Amino acid sequence: MKTLLTADYSNEDLVFIKDHPYCLPESLYQDLISGPFANFTHTFLVRDPERALYSNYKASSSQQLIGCNLNPPGGGFYEMYEFYNFIKEKQGTTPVIVDAADLQTYPDETMKSYCKAVGIPFDPNMTSWEPVPLHVHYKVLIGWNQQVNQSTGFVKTKPEEQKPVPLHELPSDVVKCIEDSRVYYTEMRKDCIRPLF
Numbered sequence: 001m002k003t004l005l006t007a008d009y010s011n012e013d014l015v016f017i018k019d020h021p022y023c024l025p026e027s028l029y030q031d032l033i034s035g036p037f038a039n040f041t042h043t044f045l046v047r048d049p050e051r052a053l054y055s056n057y058k059a060s061s062s063q064q065l066i067g068c069n070l071n072p073p074g075g076g077f078y079e080m081y082e083f084y085n086f087i088k089e090k091q092g093t094t095p096v097i098v099d100a101a102d103l104q105t106y107p108d109e110t111m112k113s114y115c116k117a118v119g120i121p122f123d124p125n126m127t128s129w130e131p132v133p134l135h136v137h138y139k140v141l142i143g144w145n146q147q148v149n150q151s152t153g154f155v156k157t158k159p160e161e162q163k164p165v166p167l168h169e170l171p172s173d174v175v176k177c178i179e180d181s182r183v184y185y186t187e188m189r190k191d192c193i194r195p196l197f
Contacts, residue, residue: 054174
């Protein structure tokens with residue numbers, strides 16, 4: 001993976017990599033900010049745990065992957081918070097954080113703010129695009145990504161238009177996971193960038 005991430009992409013304007021911090025052992029944190037990774041910019045996307053973990057539970061249930069719905073235990077919020085704090089402490093600056101709710105409510109304005117914060121030009125194709133088949137490496141994810149394959153951009157939705165999460169439909173372990181995750185989301189939410197109007 002290191003070879004792929006640090007290959008010569010001099011013919012590209014930008015390389016964007018997305019991953020979950022829960023996939024990173026803490027022993028690799030230092031490696032990701034030094035050596036060939038020293039010039040990487042780490043940014044974070046957070047989402048309200050109620051919506052994130054409810055969505056994950058529903059998707060894994062529909063794919064008959066019930067055992068995966070809390071992978072890892074805690075939904076990954078703790079690991080994201082730990083990596084975020086590591087970056088903040090070691091690099092001496094607050095990493096760029098985007099809240100998914102802002103991105104959904106104000107896609108263009110939030111992406112403009114993100115681009116300004118990381119020093120890249122905004123392109124309208126970042127929030128609306130022609131449908132292109134997604135190349136999926138894991139067959140188990142194909143069902144989850146079917147909607148992405150057919151998408152043409154961010155679906156703009158105002159917070160008041162979103163249905164409340166039916167917590168009463170969720171197993172107690174998912175509800176507990178949501179409750180345990182909220183503190184990490186709330187702390188990171190304080191440092192989120194705001195849409196640029």
